[in-house]
Amino acid sequence: MTSPKLWHCYTARSLRALWALEEMGVDYELEVLAFPPRMFQREFLDVNPLGTVPYFVDGDTNMTESSAIGLYLVERYQRYDFGLKADHPEYGDYLNWLFHSDATLTFPQTLVLRYSQLEPMERRQPQVVEDYYKWFLARLKRLSTHIADREFLCDDRFTVADIAIAYALYLGDGLGLSQFYEPQVLDYFKRMTARAAFQKVEPIGKENSLFSPTPYPFENIPDLFA
């Protein structure tokens, strides 16, 4: 049986999958790409026509959704030490955090990232940046309430839902948004990212990365493009 293979870029959503593989101690093959691969490593489009990371292959399975890969590893590898079974009372909550992590929390940040630093200067959009950083912060409300009296999101233990959500907070931190996190969210973010597996995999690809998000002076948005 061959090991699963993951394509990854430094700081990208593939970090969710990499972190999950590392926590579980699953053997894996890793290919690190420069970001964005569709510009810097066009041959990657032959592997994944979307040009996005993560790209994950396990036997006949191939996947492109970072939060789904964690769930897949729990189910396919029977690693319920990192996940919840469907008959668990908090199963719905667990699934909700997994989907919330990308559909609600990472999505607005990609607009902030794109229109504050990925696009050429003349295509940057301060209004989009302002609207969507506020959108992201407003959508943290559910997490702020939930984590106020908990160490982890579900079942009082670390699961792939924590990986999925903590990554969204990590991306926000890279963009300079953690200054706006409520104290319990900031504490949770620090607790999760202090884990040995995260510390081990987070720097992978940093040396050769051509791009990573930079903190943004959000207060000054209207003046930035003057």
Ligand SMILES: N[C@@H](CCC(=O)N[C@@H](CS)C(=O)NCC(=O)O)C(=O)O
């Ligand atoms: N919903 C997907 C999104 C994947 C995605 O868009 N990844 C970004 C990096 S965070 C990417 O590869 N962007 C490169 C591009 O759009 O060309 C996930 O959660 O994995």
